[in-house]
Amino acid sequence: MFIVLGGSPTGRVTLTELDSSGTRVSAVSLSRDEFIPEVMRREKSRPRWVWEDTALWYPVLLNAGITVERCHDLRLCHGILRRAEAARETDLARRPSNAWDDSPAEQVVLGTTLFDDMTDLADASDEPGDSTGRDALAEFALQRAALDAIAETEPAAAARLQLLLAAESSGALIAEEMRARGLPWRTDVHDRALTELLGPRPLFGGRPEKLETLSDTIRTLLESPGLNPDSQQDLLRALKRAGLSVTSTSKWELRSQKHPVVDPLLEYKKLSRLNSANGWAWMDAWVRNGRFHPEYVVGGVVTGRWATRGGGALQLPAQVRGAVMADDGWTLVVADAAQLEPRIIAAMSRDEKMAAAGRQGDLYQGLVDAGVVDTRANAKLAMLGALYGATTGESARLMPRLMRAYPLAIGLVEHAARSGERGDQVSTWLGRSSPHPGADWQVAQRAATESESGAADERRARQLARDWGRFTRNFVAQGTAAEWALCWIAGLRIRLRALADERGEPHLAFFLHDEVIVHSPAHLADAVADAITSAAEDAGRLLFGSFPVNFALTVVAVSSYDQAK
Template sequence: MTGPRQVLLQRRGPDAVVALVDGAPEHLQEADLSRFVARLEAAGAGPRWVWDDTTRWYPALLAAGLRVRRCLDLRLVHRLLRRSPLVDQGLLTGPETAAWDELVPRSATSAAAGSAGGGAEGLFDLHVHVAALDAAAEHAAQQAALAASLQRGRLQLLVAAESAAALVAAEMTHAGLPWRADVHEALLAAELGPRPPAGEPPAVLAALLARAREALGAPSLNPDSPADLLRALRRVGLEPPDTRSGTLSQLDHPAVAPLLEHRRLSRLHAANGWRWLREWVHDGRYRPDHLPGGVVSGRWAAQGGGALSVPAVLRPAVAADEGWRLVVADVAQLEPRVLAAVSGDVDLARAAAGGDLYQGVVDSGAVATRSDAKLAVLGAMYGATAGSGGRMVEHLARRYPRAVEHLELAAAAGECGEVVSTWLGRGSPRPGGAWTQQAPDVPVSEADLRERRSWGRFTRNFVVQGSAAEWAASWIALLREELWRIGGAGRVEQRPHLVLFLHDEVLVHTPAALAEEVADAVRGAAERAGRLLYGEFPIAFPLDVHVGSSWADAADDADAGAPA
């Protein structure tokens, strides 16, 4: 049985949906949509669903027990193409362009709150504003822009990866990250002591603050005020330039240890304490909003409880269900490997072939030690020009000229106010400083020169970080398909499924019996992503893959393994 190749969905009111099935219209009621989708997904390989925004269609389908294989997310693709220097912007410009520019994803959290409270925000956002946009016209404009691009193939890969990422993000929010509230509470008690009454600090924090105040002779010290803390330190003869933790740790004074511990535990209490647990963990799951392409480089962002910054101390609480396991995988030295590929530097790729790229740089004779190699590579990607970092970059440039030249050209373009692009064509934002309007023969002030160089450092890193984000998006898109093939029957959350993605690390929740097969799928998807983006270029993306009952199990294994 074969089905349509493409179905475009468009809402035409609170309960009306128009589906263009390979161009032929069908009119549906909202209540009939899940049955319509299920029928077409069961026909052949399933169509590509074209819709204005995955966050406005897919969550309801997931809640109905459905999973779609492919989609085209017009909101995400619009943003990609509008910024890409590989696209004729005139082909994208129309009467609704500004409205598409302003369209934002729908928050699952706010939608749930609006539905539970009978509020109008979710209803208005879902049906009125988006129904006014012409999805078919926008899709036609996007396809025309892609067809006219000289880099159509690369852009189409980027469009497919970004749209697949939107499906992954919705599925992760739907399934949720497994979270043991009892383990979390025990960890908080071990770090902070008993849960305090509302409005009061934990006893451990109060005791640490009392020790710091006594050591500094400052009974009213506010440790969260840099100015107040600097005054107190200077009264006891200390002259730190700032109050950052790294600076304070260099001071020799009895107040330093309690100050630093107070800072660490205060952050834990504020960001992931008892209140966080009450607000964000329900029925054994943590469900933030995941935002593919939420950062200008293409990296993901997240809303709701700091999903991308779970502290290591709480990772034991991220625990698999009974009879299930977590497969945790992260890529070794992703960005330097991507730099080798996008610059075509075969020598740097050869240094990466042994698994530890930094040691490979040492073995090539470029620098003397592994720490020097790491300093050189990171310095090149982030624009180190002075000190030991600058000297190491010079050594790197002599051994790997193509890689360093790729970065230097991106930095030079940024300093001229130009747009640079990633491997697949994501464009950097344009700078907005007054210096971008100056004629070349006008003398540059020191302030403008600093802005130029700062923007050059941004574009230098953009071409690598953004290209790495493309590889990672391709990795999880391919992995998503593999997990579905492995899983047998059932809803998304009843089969092996992704539950967290952190730039170069993934967590998969899987039945224990399938854990090793899932681990192999994670590795295979990484290998396929490399070939998909870089063809026969000789670069590998080795993974650290661990199977355990909690995220902490994998972290403990990784700590005992190869260096990052």
């Protein structure tokens, strides 16, 4: 059963129920006061809620204490289908841009149930759309028609895309639940760490004491008394006047210089970044009532990885992780997937030899044990070269060894790179497709083929082609890893809800690409660890069937996040 919501989550809501065949069963218009209890009543029958944008609708329900099991996020699913190579001949892909292509709104049971078959829908409804210009019923019908059209010629592709749409929508629910609940955060611990690193909090703004002291040191060493080290242009000019041959103020360039200013300047940059990204102002803005409430953007990166709209949740530095502390009587269960992307390309390519290298847990050490490379450090270098397209240095030198040892896995990313160099799309395992290269790429390739083109035109065209090939090489691995992770947390979410007892419900509190934190009653820590592991195993089977790839995890129960590293 599907329940399609239209209108506004804070105004009148049109609620339309469709049965499994897409036939309209009922339709009703509800006030805000009527809407909340109606959702609560209908959720007991476990429908799939179909709405324009989870970030718009779900916070209203969460604020009322309601969680839902399943949804279909029309905006997220539209974006996937609109760009999917498998859907390129469908009506949805061919239509001119419309309101469904706009940027996201500015607010912000795994198994047979979550990913079950969503059967055909009837023709688009004649119900009027809401004030955004988005007609939820019509868009849902259009998306289902696109999947049906794909299924006629590519049933496996349609099934994978359907799984991706369900996983993406489940991720949207999880993102809003994590935002609402927040990550446990001790402001006293955070303040103490900042004071130790930066000095006391300035009373009236300005630089903390240690940053000001470093600023004075930098000015003295560069003989530039009026220098503002936060101004990149002024700093670069001062460095050049002091005789440093640098073209930027990056740490890589600075480390190559021999001058007494290098060490204090690098220290200043590190502490200044901490102060601006996670200092006292950040704590005031983002931590409320002992919780950090980030705003996740599901699918915010083109590969399907998440981004954040603010708060920097995906880049919590080590200096402040000690502030992430479990409540009394609770614990943090932290899990990290090891070497995820190499395992992903092994599974995608069906390279059993590479999969075997990761069977005991550490895939990099497995490469050493197999005699492919001599050290674990070289194994990591070689694999990074394969995933990111190294052409120089030690990574490039080691690449031929990987190709000989694992021709299927390395061949998969090489093929993706060659496709990108030609300007072709590539797709993840479930069917998220890469964008086409931009106008600069197109112009450069055309210029290089013209009869009057010169060596410079050809060099630029080749360079842009190689750059795009590096992007598509990594797209298939990173994007499929993101799909595995979505299925992992979707399955984990259902398992955690089933563990709830009178002392509380363990819940996802943080997600970073291949890492999760579950905030759990302490007595459930072992059960949560088992749930994390079994959800990872199920995610592997869901994507890759019986292929023998091991998605190894490190799982620890700690009282604070810094203890997990």
